[in-house]
Amino acid sequence: MIERSHLQILKELNKVGTITETANRLHLTQSALSHSIKKLESQFEVQLWEKDGRKLRLTQAGKYMVDLANRLIPQLENAENRLHEFASGQQGSLRIGMECHPCYQWLLGVVKPYLKAWPGIELDVKQQFQFGGLAALINYDIDLLITPDPLHKPHLHYVPIFDYELVLACSKDNLLSQYAYISPEQLSTENLLTYPVTKERLDIYSQFLLPNNTEPKKHRIIENTDIMMEMVSANRGVTALPVWLAERYCKSHQLEVTKLGKLGIHKQLFVGMRQSDEKLSYIKGFLDIAKQKSH
Secondary structure, X not given: OOOHHHHHHHHHHHHHOOHHHHHHHHOOOHHHHHHHHHHHHHHHOOOOEEEEOOEEEEOHHHHHHHHHHHHHHHHHHHHHHHHHHHHHOOOEEEEEEEOOHHHHHHHHHHHHXXXXXXXXXXXXXXXXXXXXXXHHHHOOOOOEEEEOOXXXXXXXXXXXXXXXXXXXXXXXXXXXXXXXXXXXHHHHHOEEEEOOOOHHHOHHHHHHHXXXXXXXXXXXXXXXXXXXXXXXXXXXXXEEEEHHHHHHXXXXXXXEEEEEOOOOEEEEEEEEEEXXXXXXXXXXXXXXXXXXXXX
């Protein structure tokens, strides 16, 4: 079997021409070097070098092996460097799944400095795992899951990133804009705009409307945040958003922010990962930047 040591010997011999100098450069004894090549020649019944005065001359088969060595050894060295980088966390891929649709704007602020700080890491955001990322995380389809509702399972770990309040965004022309906070019953005459998530996983339903046996006048699903905010601005409905995102649109879209109930609805954003990955340096790096960019 051809081994890397055979390629290194022939490559070096092609440069210097003698067994003595080749052995010195490779830190081998002359007998060990000769024995290694003779064993390879015997295995394939081919001669790789022959004497030419004081030096050795490569045969056609030997020259072929040198050409092979010139191609393969740099690739092997590169592979070894990459493996060391993987081991140290300098290389890898980071696939992120989202279970927080409005948090996409926040994620953009994390991605830019992360890409600069970790140039060896390939990053991808898996939009298809919105609102169903737990299985994707368990099945290794993603590496991190951004969610406000962690479901604790064996071998998973969640890191809290920041706290936020869920608020109601409405047009300044909407009567609800006059209140410091609203009751669930006040939404019974409103069109509620939400992302495409089941009611059970929408906080405005699970923590505000359903416990009070209340439903909005109409529930409409909107996938895009910008479209949703245009509709709210036109007083076509109201929506619940993290306060930091709602406030971004207040000035440009003539909106008001109102608390949901006297005490408000308070949430926390988490990043979930497999326990086996939590010590990877590039994942730690993502968490550090994420915490710095806490909305």
